[in-house]
Amino acid sequence: MSYNSFGQLFRMTTWGESHGPAIGCTVDGCPPGIPLTAEFIQTFLDKRRPGQSRHTTQRREPDEARILSGVFNNDDGDQVTTGTTISLMIENVDQRSKDYGDIKDKYRPGHADYTYIAKYGIRDYRGGGRSSARETAMRVAAGAVARKVIGDVSVRGALVQIGQHKIDRSRWDWNEIDNNPFFCPDPVAAKDWEKYLDGVRKSGSSAGAVIEIVAEGVPAGWGAPIYGKLDQDIASAFMSINAVKGVEIGDGFEAASLSGENNADEIRIGNDGQPRFLSNHAGGILGGISTGQPIVARFAVKPTSSILTPRQTVDCFGNETEILTKGRHDPCVGIRAVPVGEAMMALVLADHYLRHRAQVGE
Numbered sequence: 412m413s414y415n416s417f418g419q420l421f422r423m424t425t426w427g428e429s430h431g432p433a434i435g436c437t438v439d440g441c442p443p444g445i446p447l448t449a450e451f452i453q454t455f456l457d458k459r460r461p462g463q464s465r466h467t468t469q470r471r472e473p474d475e476a477r478i479l480s481g482v483f484n485n486d487d488g489d490q491v492t493t494g495t496t497i498s499l500m501i502e503n504v505d506q507r508s509k510d511y512g513d514i515k516d517k518y519r520p521g522h523a524d525y526t527y528i529a530k531y532g533i534r535d536y537r538g539g540g541r542s543s544a545r546e547t548a549m550r551v552a553a554g555a556v557a558r559k560v561i562g563d564v565s566v567r568g569a570l571v572q573i574g575q576h577k578i579d580r581s582r583w584d585w586n587e588i589d590n591n592p593f594f595c596p597d598p599v600a601a602k603d604w605e606k607y608l609d610g611v612r613k614s615g616s617s618a619g620a621v622i623e624i625v626a627e628g629v630p631a632g633w634g635a636p637i638y639g640k641l642d643q644d645i646a647s648a649f650m651s652i653n654a655v656k657g658v659e660i661g662d663g664f665e666a667a668s669l670s671g672e673n674n675a676d677e678i679r680i681g682n683d684g685q686p687r688f689l690s691n692h693a694g695g696i697l698g699g700i701s702t703g704q705p706i707v708a709r710f711a712v713k714p715t716s717s718i719l720t721p722r723q724t725v726d727c728f729g730n731e732t733e734i735l736t737k738g739r740h741d742p743c744v745g746i747r748a749v750p751v752g753e754a755m756m757a758l759v760l761a762d763h764y765l766r767h768r769a770q771v772g773e
């Protein structure tokens with residue numbers, strides 16, 4: 412039984428634990444002849460890498476990905492995919508397992524410690540083992556390959572809320588994303604968040620976040636009806652990310668409070684003679700199939716569970732006790748979830764592109 416694979420035609424399988432010697436993934440189904448280098452993959456990993464600002468965990472992982480298989484030099488001397496399984500690997504170099512020794516018998520609230528024991532009867536307690544978000548580095552690496560498959564489609568993510576602090580959408584500027592440590596498109600909100608998150612961190616607490624992922628350039632027609640819906644697969648992809656507790660497509664839960672007149676996206680004929688939507692409440696998907704508009708989806712991440720404030724719990728011997736989680740943690744895991752969300756969107760789109768091509772051609 413495998414629970415470590417995602418996708419149908421474009422399929423990623425990840426392996427490894429937080430404090431094992433390495434983590435890795437295989438990517439199956441990638442078409443041949445696509446230029447692919449470790450440097451390209453690295454640009455995306457560098458965005459997720461820990462320890463880049465005081466607002467993320469201080470674990471120092473260079474996160475250097477190696478391509479072990481699936482590429483070869485073509486006649487021009489360029490490294491391209493061969494159509495065989497691509498294997499990617501990252502060595503873990505900054506494990507500090509002793510941080511976790513004193514909690515090995517305790518179930519950390521908000522973590523998967525209890526449920527892994529309930530299911531398997533054994534767990535790697537070092538950094539959460541397989542349940543650790545260290546695994547998401549491989550999603551980002553595989554997502555970089557997926558981006559190559561979907562060519563001109565752009566997939567970008569932004570943090571739109573930390574704790575109760577939302578951005579002002581009228582100030583949305585994609586160019587701001589790289590100007591602050593939060594992937595925040597609103598420069599004013601980013602400034603406020605600095606102060607807010609410093610306070611959260613100093614008090615030993617944590618905050619949740621909402622991440623928005625936008626895919627532009629997806630033509631009308633990708634996706635499928637009934638049980639193969641594009642929005643269904645995006646929801647599944649986002650929900651599989653650690654700490655995600657909610658997903659929205661388009662207006663999401665807000666759509667419930669709109670009237671039918673306001674919600675249904677009206678259609679006219681554009682200058683190119685093709686249908687043109689006057690709004691995008693649907694988030695670019697109707698009936699599980701892309702409309703050609705931007706695909707807009709959001710996910711909510713819960714506040715980091717590992718905090719410096721003691722919490723009540725039990726141990727594996729049946730005793731009630733308290734726990735204080737030392738170790739190095741992100742005060743808001745939503746920040747580093749942005750590149751992970753982008754990767755999951757790219758993986759879904761690459762899979763649906765290939766599925767669309769297999770059934771109806773380009």
Ligand SMILES: Cc1cc2nc3c(=O)[nH]c(=O)nc-3n(C[C@H](O)[C@H](O)[C@H](O)COP(=O)(O)O)c2cc1C
Pocket residue numbers: 468521522523539542543544547652653654655713715716717718739740741744747748751
């Ligand atoms: C990028 C990323 C980094 C994370 N880092 C931490 C962390 O440092 N501390 C923590 O308590 N949880 C962290 N998490 C969340 C936990 O992995 C997650 O809450 C836990 O495994 C339980 O799973 P669940 O919340 O999905 O039910 C992180 C999540 C993401 C997406």
